[in-house]
Amino acid sequence: xxxxxxxxxxxxxxxxxxxxxxxxxxxxxxxxxxxxxxxxxxxxxxxxxxxxxxxxxxxxxxxxxxxxxxxxxxxxxx
Numbered sequence: 001x002x003x004x005x006x007x008x009x010x011x012x013x014x015x016x017x018x019x020x021x022x023x024x025x026x027x028x029x030x031x032x033x034x035x036x037x038x039x040x041x042x043x044x045x046x047x048x049x050x051x052x053x054x055x056x057x058x059x060x061x062x063x064x065x066x067x068x069x070x071x072x073x074x075x076x077x078x
Contacts, residue, residue: 005072016065023054023061 049055 002076005076009069009072012065012068016061019061020058023057026054
């Protein structure tokens with residue numbers, strides 16, 4: 001049973017890592033496209049980043065990972 005929990009945790013961690021890299025690449029592509037912006041454009045981009053779906057996507061990825069990991073720990077303890 002313990003081996004199953006370890007395998008699930010490893011698979012979940014790999015999925016979270018791949019999703020994080022994907023979101024990070026998307027952010028890097030956006031930054032490269034906007035490198036020569038004016039200060040006003042940079043301020044607008046900063047405000048846009050706070051509302052960006054990338055931040056929400058990362059939050060969802062890590063919340064799901066955390067909840068599943070905590071559930072596995074609780075199941076193992078019980």
